[in-house]
Amino acid sequence: GENVEQHPSTLSVQEGDSAVIKCTYSDSASNYFPWYKQELGKGSQLIIDIRSNVGEKKDQRIAVTLNKTAKHFSLHITETQPEDSAVYFCAASIGDTGRRALTFGSGTRLQVQP
Amino acid sequence: GAGVSQSPRYKVAKRGQDVALRCDPISGHVSLFWYQQALGQGPEFLTYFQNEAQLDKSGLPSDRFFAERPEGSVSTLKIQRTQQEDSAVYLCASSPPPGLAGARQEAKNIQYFGAGTRLSVL
Numbered sequence: 001g002e003n004v005e006q007h008p009s010t011l012s013v014q015e016g017d018s019a020v021i022k023c024t025y026s027d028s029a030s031n032y033f034p035w036y037k038q039e040l041g042k043g044s045q046l047i048i049d050i051r052s053n054v055g056e057k058k059d060q061r062i063a064v065t066l067n068k069t070a071k072h073f074s075l076h077i078t079e080t081q082p083e084d085s086a087v088y089f090c091a092a093s094i095g096d097t098g099r100r101a102l103t104f105g106s107g108t109r110l111q112v113q114p
Numbered sequence: 115g116a117g118v119s120q121s122p123r124y125k126v127a128k129r130g131q132d133v134a135l136r137c138d139p140i141s142g143h144v145s146l147f148w149y150q151q152a153l154g155q156g157p158e159f160l161t162y163f164q165n166e167a168q169l170d171k172s173g174l175p176s177d178r179f180f181a182e183r184p185e186g187s188v189s190t191l192k193i194q195r196t197q198q199e200d201s202a203v204y205l206c207a208s209s210p211p212p213g214l215a216g217a218r219q220e221a222k223n224i225q226y227f228g229a230g231t232r233l234s235v236l
Contacts, residue, residue, distance in 0.1 A: 043228050
């Protein structure tokens with residue numbers, strides 16, 4: 001089955017700096033890669049996703065890049081703010097995730113220092 | 115409500131007790147997933163429903179775990195004879211139907227998560 005590895009496990013940055021979180025996956029058939037933000041007491045929130053037919057996607061301060069050949073994808077957060085502090089999870093799935101489970105990485109705890 | 119609702123938020127059980135965790139998906143979502151998240155780890159898949167049909171239960175760790183969704187809406191995850199290793203956060207997610215009129219191609223693939231139930235087995 002699919003295996004997703006995520007690094008680093010913890011990341012501390014100064015407010016305004018950029019943060020990068022990296023994930024690798026094992027199954028070349030995976031074609032959908034979402035990123036979730038998890039905060040205490042709240043549901044995991046999808047912040048951005050990318051499908052295998054594109055190499056990069058951006059939404060304001062958040063971007064995701066995908067390298068299908070190397071089987072890795074990364075989350076980039078620019079101009080970090082204290083409210084970006086949370087645990088971030090990458091995930092991978094094959095096909096339509098409306099009917100397929102997600103395989104998650106182990107998470108990255110991001111701390112943005114004001 | 116607008117989101118996935120799970121109850122209770124917290125559950126403490128003595129070892130050997132049975133527990134039942136409830137998930138109310140977003141209205142109209144036919145797909146429903148249960149995940150187990152151990153402390154410091156990512157969520158791990160337990161089981162999947164499409165409407166009332168349980169199409170995949172390959173992630174259930176033992177026959178003490180049982181899930182149902184009898185009317186294709188609310189789902190219950192039941193754990194019998196709880197053990198300490200069952201302590202975790204149990205997450206429920208739902209996803210819109212694939213043929214929903216007006217749904218963006220991308221939106222239909224998103225899984226929307228509830229806040230989870232934190233189970234502690236003493």
